[in-house]
Amino acid sequence: MMESLELSRVLLLTSSLSLSLIPPTTKTIRQLGFRSLVKKANKYANLRLTRSFSGHTGNGAAHAASQGKGEDEMGLLLAREIDEFGSIVGFNLIPGSGKITEDATSNEVEVPEARGVEEHKVQARVSYSIVFVTAEAAPYSKTGGLGDVCGSLPIALAARGHRVMVISPRYIHGTPEDKKFSGAVDLDCRIKLYCFGAVQEVGFFHEFRDGVDWIFVDHPSFHRPGNLYGDKFGTFGDNQFRFTLLSHAACEAPLVLPLGGYTYGDKCLFLVNDWHAGLVPILLAAKYRPHGVYKDARSILVIHNIAHQGVEPAITYSNLGLPPEWYGALEWVFPNWARMHALDTGEAVNFLKGAIVTVDRILTVSKGYSWEITTSEGGYGLHELLSSRKSVLNGITNGIDENEWDPSTDKHIAYNYSADDLSGKVKCKISLQKELGLAERPECPMIGFIGRLDYQKGIDLIRMAIPEIMENDVQFVMLGSGNPEFEDWMRATESTYRDKFRGWVGFNVPVSHKITAGCDILLMPSTFEPCGLNQLYAMRYGTVPVVHETGGLRDTVQNFNPYAEGTNGEGEGEGTGWTFSPLTKESMLVALGYAIRTYNEYKSSWKGLMKRGMAKDYTWVNAATQYEQVIEWAFMDPPYC
Numbered sequence: 078m079m080e081s082l083e084l085s086r087v088l089l090l091t092s093s094l095s096l097s098l099i100p101p102t103t104k105t106i107r108q109l110g111f112r113s114l115v116k117k118a119n120k121y122a123n124l125r126l127t128r129s130f131s132g133h134t135g136n137g138a139a140h141a142a143s144q145g146k147g148e149d150e151m152g153l154l155l156a157r158e159i160d161e162f163g164s165i166v167g168f169n170l171i172p173g174s175g176k177i178t179e180d181a182t183s184n185e186v187e188v189p190e191a192r193g194v195e196e197h198k199v200q201a202r203v204s205y206s207i208v209f210v211t212a213e214a215a216p217y218s219k220t221g222g223l224g225d226v227c228g229s230l231p232i233a234l235a236a237r238g239h240r241v242m243v244i245s246p247r248y249i250h251g252t253p254e255d256k257k258f259s260g261a262v263d264l265d266c267r268i269k270l271y272c273f274g275a276v277q278e279v280g281f282f283h284e285f286r287d288g289v290d291w292i293f294v295d296h297p298s299f300h301r302p303g304n305l306y307g308d309k310f311g312t313f314g315d316n317q318f319r320f321t322l323l324s325h326a327a328c329e330a331p332l333v334l335p336l337g338g339y340t341y342g343d344k345c346l347f348l349v350n351d352w353h354a355g356l357v358p359i360l361l362a363a364k365y366r367p368h369g370v371y372k373d374a375r376s377i378l379v380i381h382n383i384a385h386q387g388v389e390p391a392i393t394y395s396n397l398g399l400p401p402e403w404y405g406a407l408e409w410v411f412p413n414w415a416r417m418h419a420l421d422t423g424e425a426v427n428f429l430k431g432a433i434v435t436v437d438r439i440l441t442v443s444k445g446y447s448w449e450i451t452t453s454e455g456g457y458g459l460h461e462l463l464s465s466r467k468s469v470l471n472g473i474t475n476g477i478d479e480n481e482w483d484p485s486t487d488k489h490i491a492y493n494y495s496a497d498d499l500s501g502k503v504k505c506k507i508s509l510q511k512e513l514g515l516a517e518r519p520e521c522p523m524i525g526f527i528g529r530l531d532y533q534k535g536i537d538l539i540r541m542a543i544p545e546i547m548e549n550d551v552q553f554v555m556l557g558s559g560n561p562e563f564e565d566w567m568r569a570t571e572s573t574y575r576d577k578f579r580g581w582v583g584f585n586v587p588v589s590h591k592i593t594a595g596c597d598i599l600l601m602p603s604t605f606e607p608c609g610l611n612q613l614y615a616m617r618y619g620t621v622p623v624v625h626e627t628g629g630l631r632d633t634v635q636n637f638n639p640y641a642e643g644t645n646g647e648g649e650g651e652g653t654g655w656t657f658s659p660l661t662k663e664s665m666l667v668a669l670g671y672a673i674r675t676y677n678e679y680k681s682s683w684k685g686l687m688k689r690g691m692a693k694d695y696t697w698v699n700a701a702t703q704y705e706q707v708i709e710w711a712f713m714d715p716p717y718c
């Protein structure tokens with residue numbers, strides 16, 4: 078396959094353009110010189126341009142055409158995206174498939190990131206049928222950021238005119254939380270799926286909310302106490318079975334569910350999230366396309382966390398309901414050092430790897446992380462594969478749900494406030510101190526941490542640094558659950574530092590809002606962070622993040638420079654927080670020290686930090702338009718597999 082690169086992919090490699098411009102051919106770069114490739118691209122682009130924009134003037138296309146200086150530029154760009162280094166990283170053309178809507182007057186010819194938010198609020202020019210497949214979707218199910226993203230992005234895409242379905246399990250835990258599914262009705266549509274050596278029957282529940290079809294796959298294996306993936310005894314042993322069922326059911330849903338009277342059909346775009354949905358692109362290629370079904374569908378894998386890949390013994394392959402000849406797609410061999418004994422061949426099946434080699438395009442949740450996963454340090458063994466697919470790998474920074482995370486309307490916090498009137502923030506702090514049983518000291522810097530208690534979140538670093546942090550006149554509150562060792566450490570630390578530390582063990586959304594609003598500083602020393610949402614929430618709430626310079630944290634938090642001129646008339650300096658590197662206790666303490674000192678001694682600088690963070694635009698509208706772009710690219714190429 079690599080020998081005969083499609084034309085579009087060759088263009089990418091040759092000119093570092095991240096695009097799919099031209100209808101693919103099988104000619105290689107050796108057969109066509111670069112210049113002739115560009116000419117060919119122009120020809121195709123011009124055809125599209127003529128068809129779509131005749132009669133419209135003054136738009137980006139006309140502008141691009143009129144500005145074109147050389148032959149290669151003339152009239153071919155509807156828009157282009159330039160990265161930080163001035164290289165062109167994307168073009169915007171009318172895609173080769175998808176339905177062109179009646180009202181195409183908006184002529185969205187510029188790449189979304191370059192445009193103001195107001196302009197994004199138009200309907201999409203091309204509407205798609207989009208099917209999210211995910212293990213979590215808030216508010217129905219959530220253990221972390223995956224739930225947030227799959228609860229919000231679909232709504233933003235639906236608002237832009239796409240038909241959007243989200244398929245996730247109907248988890249029933251036997252707790253009051255189950256009422257979250259009470260709005261979903263049984264569609265009375267049972268289907269039979271073949272996997273794990275038997276016929277499995279699943280049902281579907283449906284709720285239409287905020288323009289989105291929320292579909293819940295119903296099966297007894299999703300009904301049990303605990304959380305989504307495990308209980309107090311650890312991770313469930315049958316998760317491979319549960320998420321194999323989810324993927325099979327997700328492939329059937331667009332074909333069999335007449336939602337609002339008609340099915341989604343087989344010309345849809347599957348957005349498959351993390352390993353739990355990883356079988357979907359393989360099923361499309363191995364089970365459906367040989368029979369002419371889903372030949373016009375495309376799939377995009379969204380990697381939220383590459384550390385979790387869905388790896389199980391090779392022998393389980395026969396359970397997955399895939400033809401034997403597709404074993405190679407999921408085949409995964411552990412390196413020698415990771416094998417248990419001399420006869421261990423290290424063979425396994427890896428869902429995420431299978432998705433990477435069969436999906437049409439790959440996305441991560443920030444640009445920084447999309448690069449990191451192609452390195453041996455960040456790729457968790459998949460970096461070479463991901464590098465080989467670099468031409469279809471992009472990063473889009475997550476947005477935040479503006480309705481849920483808005484300090485001026487938030488129902489969970491004691492007082493509402495905004496950038497124009499910050500007076501409520503200190504009241505939130507006092508209220509939090511009261512609730513936690515800490516001294517009510519509005520002047521004392523309060524540090525917060527919210528997150529899964531996991532290696533990823535850098536808890537070890539906090540654990541090592543806590544004696545030194547506690548030497549300062551600060552208060553520190555941590556909210557989290559996960560690794561029992563860290564949970565015990567939080568409890569023990571609370572008893573050691575009763576007057577200034579609180580460790581709240583558990584998963585509690587209202588408390589997470591109170592901490593975000595009440596603290597002055599949010600600490601995120603993550604070892605790696607694909608995007609990170611808490612730093613985005615913190616900035617929106619005027620809480621200044623101190624973060625390890627990695628992945629999405631590096632992309633979203635701008636290090637404070639006290640010497641720059643004030644950018645918004647509010648305090649001196651520029652930047653929205655502190656970033657530290659390397660990932661050591663010492664560098665974290667230095668950054669935290671700067672934050673504490675600035676809070677104590679440079680009030681106007683602090684106010685500037687708060688206000689700049691609050692003014693940042695991390696709305697889903699912005700991210701959704703970028704997803705649209707990648708979806709358009711996916712439909713330009715033929716299915717990858």
Ligand SMILES: Nc1ncnc2c1ncn2[C@@H]1O[C@H](COP(=O)(O)OP(=O)(O)O[C@H]2O[C@H](CO)[C@@H](O)[C@H](O)[C@H]2O)[C@@H](O)[C@H]1O
Nearest residue numbers: 221222223381528529557583584585586589607608609610
């Ligand atoms: N104890 C607790 N109580 C209440 N709420 C809690 C909580 N612990 C965590 N949360 C909430 O869960 C979410 C976690 O979001 P992150 O982006 O930090 O997460 P996560 O690592 O799970 O997700 C992965 O996917 C997301 C989405 O793509 C990426 O941003 C991220 O980098 C990647 O690791 C936030 O909404 C947070 O407030």
